[in-house]
Amino acid sequence: MKDDLIKAARKIVTDPYILxxxxxxxxxxxxHGSKPLVxxxxxxxxxxxxxxxxxxxKISYELSPGENTY
Structure with a gap:
């Protein structure tokens, strides 16, 4: 993985475990065959x-209700 991409993604998804x-x-x-969105x-x-x-x-995430964060 490229460090610059990781740093940029960490600005959007700040929790490293979630990222x-x-x-x-x-x-x-x-x-499994999904097409890239970029x-x-x-x-x-x-x-x-x-x-x-x-x-x-292009993609995001959602925590389930009651799901713990670190």
Missing amino acids: VNVVSRRVKQLR ESLEKLNLEDVALREIIEG
Whole structure:
């Protein structure tokens, strides 16, 4: 994963545990055939695609009621 993408995504999803979960769930979706929601001229790995999607506001997350945060 690219450090600059991680830093930019951390500005949007400030809790690192939630960021890891959002990225890992999106990577799983991409591996199972979901189309990327961002275009890139460079070849990105799936984790970087997920980070770019977060940065560009293409995906978001929602905590379930009563779900604990760290």
